[in-house]
Amino acid sequence: MIVALKANVSKERKHQLIEWLESMGLTVHVSEGMYQTVLGLVGDTNKVDMDLVASLDIVDTVKRVSEPFKCCNRKFHPEDTVVEIGDVKIGSGHFCMIAGPCSVESEEQIVGIAKAVKASGANMLRGGAFKPRTSPYDFQGLKATGLELLKIARRETGLPIVTEIMSVTDLPLFDDVDVLQVGARNMQNFDLLQELGRLHKPILLKRGLANTLKELLMSAEYIMANGNEQIILCERGIRTFDDYTRNTLDLAAVPMLHELTHLPVIVDPSHATGIARLVPPMALAAAAGGADGLIIEVHNDPLHALCDGAQSLRPEEYDVLAGRIRAVREAVR
Ligand code: PEP
Ligand code: MN
Numbered sequence: 001m002i003v004a005l006k007a008n009v010s011k012e013r014k015h016q017l018i019e020w021l022e023s024m025g026l027t028v029h030v031s032e033g034m035y036q037t038v039l040g041l042v043g044d045t046n047k048v049d050m051d052l053v054a055s056l057d058i059v060d061t062v063k064r065v066s067e068p069f070k071c072c073n074r075k076f077h078p079e080d081t082v083v084e085i086g087d088v089k090i091g092s093g094h095f096c097m098i099a100g101p102c103s104v105e106s107e108e109q110i111v112g113i114a115k116a117v118k119a120s121g122a123n124m125l126r127g128g129a130f131k132p133r134t135s136p137y138d139f140q141g142l143k144a145t146g147l148e149l150l151k152i153a154r155r156e157t158g159l160p161i162v163t164e165i166m167s168v169t170d171l172p173l174f175d176d177v178d179v180l181q182v183g184a185r186n187m188q189n190f191d192l193l194q195e196l197g198r199l200h201k202p203i204l205l206k207r208g209l210a211n212t213l214k215e216l217l218m219s220a221e222y223i224m225a226n227g228n229e230q231i232i233l234c235e236r237g238i239r240t241f242d243d244y245t246r247n248t249l250d251l252a253a254v255p256m257l258h259e260l261t262h263l264p265v266i267v268d269p270s271h272a273t274g275i276a277r278l279v280p281p282m283a284l285a286a287a288a289g290g291a292d293g294l295i296i297e298v299h300n301d302p303l304h305a306l307c308d309g310a311q312s313l314r315p316e317e318y319d320v321l322a323g324r325i326r327a328v329r330e331a332v333r
Helices: 011-022 050-055 107-120 144-157 168-174 190-197 213-225 253-260 269-273 276-288 315-332
Strands: 002-005 027-032 037-042 059-063 083-085 088-090 096-100 124-126 161-164 179-182 203-206 231-235 265-267 293-297
Touching: 002 011, 011 027, 011 037, 050 059, 088 096, 096 107, 096 315, 107 124, 107 144, 107 315, 124 144, 144 161, 144 168, 168 190, 179 190, 190 213, 203 213, 213 231, 213 253, 231 253, 253 265, 265 276, 269 276, 269 293, 276 293, 276 315, 293 315
Parallel strands: 096 124, 096 293, 124 161, 161 179, 179 203, 203 231, 231 265, 265 293
Antiparallel strands: 002 037, 002 059, 027 037, 083 088
């Protein structure tokens, strides 16, 4: 961390500041310039409240030179992490295709969609049983029954299942789920993240509606610091000033996250756009741009879907898209 002091700070005030910083166990390198003094702090600067230092009247600017995330930082773990779910691998060149409805609605629906997406090349099945809806009057998901229906679909197809957990209290119900999804609205539910850190199960961590990449990585850090290193990050669009699309897909997040972290990064073009016809071009762009996978909503009857019909592809549309994704991956290999 670097602290630049304002011009003409008295020796005494400078000394007091250095003593205070040293009392936190830091070594302080002092560099006296013609007008300004710059302090270089070495040691565990995580404990330093940057805002507090910046608020001091003798301080001009404060800058962190090392990131606060450690476990997920590529600097300390240069090789890509590969998350494995049975035979499915994600990361370091292994691409995953997760597909399925927004919500599990019935056995017929989830089993039918699972069979269709599997035939198109999907290697995992998604489906919400616990749904985080903006309105309390909207369909909230089939909950425990939905989880049982997902397991039936897994039995019928062999596809591992990915489904969202909203609360720590539901954890016992998720024992037999392959990948637990933390949705955008829960990205900073720190109690939940810490509990998930104690599991030995892959976690799909979605970026929050208005969260920075650093905040996403700090949430991954909450899980990893508790021992669970199997995390898949997901860019699913963020809220911006434009309202033509449901969210704005931040595709640059993919290569940037690959620089910052060794964790795999997938893209959700369905929630990023909210419009089915925009899903294929964004999915292809994500595949071309180096994403480690895609999570796409597919529904057999989007017009009557209980949730997110507008952004759901029909199975036959997904089938065409899956072929094009394979072609794009081949082309950019
Ligand atoms: C979902 O995947 O169905 C979902 C609710 O996603 P998000 O948390 O990204 O909005
Ligand atoms: Mn959805």
